[in-house]
C-alpha cells in the first residue's frame with residue numbers, strides 16, 4: 081500500500097513538474113503541441129551541436145536541452161498558422177513582450193511581431209528592440225575599404241536606412257524602435273531582466289552566428305521562465321522539415337530539394353497582417369536607448385563614396401517588389417541565366433536580394449506575388465530558371481547549409497571536394513582591388529565596391545576567374561571578400577554559390593570556364609559597362625575595350641590610358657592559366673575519387689607540390705600578351 085502511494089505521488093509530482101501542466105516551466109505553447117510534432121522537437125533541440133546525423137555512432141538527434149523549453153519548435157510542424165493561433169490564444173496576456181528585430185526588418189508578414197503584439201493585453205507593454213553590435217558596425221581602420229571588419233560601408237548604410245524605415249513604421253503604429261548598442265546577447269538579457277519581460281519573440285535564424293546567440297538567450301529565458309516564440313519566416317520552408325523528410329540528410333541537388341519541398345503550407349493563406357496599432361512601449365528604466373544612428377555618428381567621417389542605387393528599408397523593398405511584379409509578362413517569362421549581366425542602368429533581375437537578406441521584404445510574400453502572376457498567366461517559365469525558381473534556389477542553399485557541418489569551409493565539409501587551392505595574397509589582392517588587368521573582371525569588382533551588388537552572371541565570372549578559371553585561389557578567400565562587401569551578403573547563399581562556381585560542390589564541369597574577354601563582349605560589345613565602372617578606359621576604342629593591352633601605343637595615348645601605367649597589364653594569360661587550372665582540377669578530382677573523399681591535408685600538400693612543378697603560369701604573372709591579344713597586336 082505504502083509503495084503504491086509513493087509511486088502515485090512520484091508520478092503526480094513528475095506530471096506537475098515536467099508534464100504539460102508543469103508548475104516549474106509554464107509554457108502554454110508546448111501544451112498545445114500535437115503528438116506528431118514531438119519528433120521534430122527532438123530534432124530541433126540538437127542545434128547546440130551542429131546537425132543531427134542519423135547513422136549509428138554519429139551525433140545524436142537528441143540534444144542536451146529539455147524539449148519542453150524550446151517553444152520555437154511550435155512553428156516547425158507544417159502548418160504555421162495553426163501554430164500561430166495556438167500561440168496567441170495561449171498567452172496569458174498580462175505581461176510585457178519584447179520583439180527582438182535582427183533580420184526580418186519589416187511589419188508585413190512578421191509572425192514574431194504579430195505574436196508579440198497579440199500577447200500584450202491588460203496593461204502590458206511591447207518593447208521592439210534592435211541591438212547594434214559594434215563589431216559589425218563600427219569603422220575598422222585596418223579594413224581594406226571603408227566599413228567595419230565584417231561589413232562594407234554600403235551594407236552598413238543599407239542596414240541603418242532599413243532601421244530608420246522600420247522605426248518610422250513602428251511610430252505610425254504608436255510604437256518605436258528601441259536601438260541599443262553592445263554585445264547583443266548581453267544587452268538583450270539585460271532588457272529581459274530590467275523590463276520584466278514575459279514573452280520574447282524573434283524570427284528564427286539558421287545562421288551559425290544566430291544559432292549560438294539564440295541558444296544563449298533562450299537558455300536565460302528558459303531559466304527565467306520567459307516564453308520564447310521564434311517562428312520560421314525568413315525562408316519559404318523550414319530547412320529542418322526538409323531535412324527531416326529526407327531522413328536527416330540535406331538534399332544536395334536542387335531537383336531532390338524541389339521534390340521534398342513541394343508546396344509551402346501557407347501558399348494560399350493571407351500573409352499580410354494589418355496592425356491598426358501596436359501596444360505602447362513601457363518605461364525603459366536605465367537602458368541606454370539611442371535614435372537610429374547616422375553613419376557619421378558611428379564614426380564614418382570624411383568618406384567620399386558614390387551612393388549605390390539601393391535605399392534600405394521595407395518601404396523601398398515593397399515598392400521595388402510591386403514594380404517588378406507589375407510587369408506580368410516579364411515575371412512569367414523570366415528565365416535565368418538569360419539576361420544581361422552588364423545591364424546596370426536597368427538591371428536584368430529584380431535586385432531584391434538586399435531586401436530579402438535583411439528581411440525588409442518577406443520571401444513568402446514575394447512567392448505569393450509571383451504565384452498570383454502565374455495564376456493569371458498560365459504559360460510561364462518553371463524552376464530552376466523561373467523567378468519562383470530563384471526563390472527556391474535561396475531555400476535550397478539555406479537547407480543544405482543548415483544540414484551540412486562546416487558548410488562554410490572546405491575542410492571537414494562532406495559535400496566539398498578537397499582541392500589544393502593556393503593562398504597567394506598578391507593574386508587575391510589584385511582581384512579584390514579590381515587590378516587584374518582584365519577590364520570585364522575589374523569592372524565587376526568595381527561594381528562590388530561601389531554598389532555592393534552585381535548581376536548573378538557577373539558574380540559567376542569573377543568567382544570563376546579567382547578560383548578554377550585563372551588564379552586558382554581558395555574559394556573561401558573570395559567568399560570572404562563577397563561576404564564583407566555585398567549588401568545582400570548571405571551566409572548560406574554565398575558559400576553555396578562559391579562552392580558551385582569553384583566546382584567544389586553542386587557543379588562539377590570544370591572544363592567550362594568563363595572567358596574574361598569574350599563572355600562580357602557577347603552582351604555588351606561596346607563595353608558600356610566597363611566604361612561606366614572603369615572610367616580610365618572610357619575612351620578606349622570598342623575593339624580594344626576588353627583587351628586594352630593589345631591596343632597600339634598610339635591608340636592608348638589617344639585614349640589617355642597607357643597599359644601598365646594607367647591601367648594594369650593582365651596579371652595572367654587566360655589561355656595558359658585556365659589550361660593549368662583544368663589540369664589541377666582534374667588531378668584533384670582524381671585524388672578525391674581515389675581516396676573516396678577522405679583527403680588529408682598531407683595528401684593535398686603532396687598533390688600541390690606535384691602540380692606546382694608542372695603548372696606555373698598562375699604563380700608567375702605574365703607580362704606577355706595572351707594568344708588572342710598577341711594575334712590582335714600583330715594585326716594592328
Ligand SMILES: Cc1cc2nc3c(=O)[nH]c(=O)nc-3n(C[C@H](O)[C@H](O)[C@H](O)COP(=O)(O)OP(=O)(O)OC[C@H]3O[C@@H](n4cnc5c(N)ncnc54)[C@H](O)[C@@H]3O)c2cc1C
Pocket residue numbers: 416429430431432433434436437470471473474475477534535536537539540543562566568569570571573574575577578581
Ligand atoms: C559567387 C556568388 C556569390 C553569391 N552570393 C550571394 C549572397 O551572398 N547573397 C545573395 O542573396 N545571393 C548571392 N548570390 C546569388 C545571386 O547572384 C543573387 O541572389 C542575385 O544576383 C541577386 O539579384 P536579384 O535579387 O536581382 O536576383 P533575382 O534573379 O531577381 O532573384 C530573386 C531572388 O532569388 C534569390 N536568388 C537568385 N539567385 C540565387 C542563387 N543562385 N542562389 C540563391 N538564391 C538566389 C535571391 O534571394 C534573389 O534576390 C551569389 C552568387 C554567386 C555566383
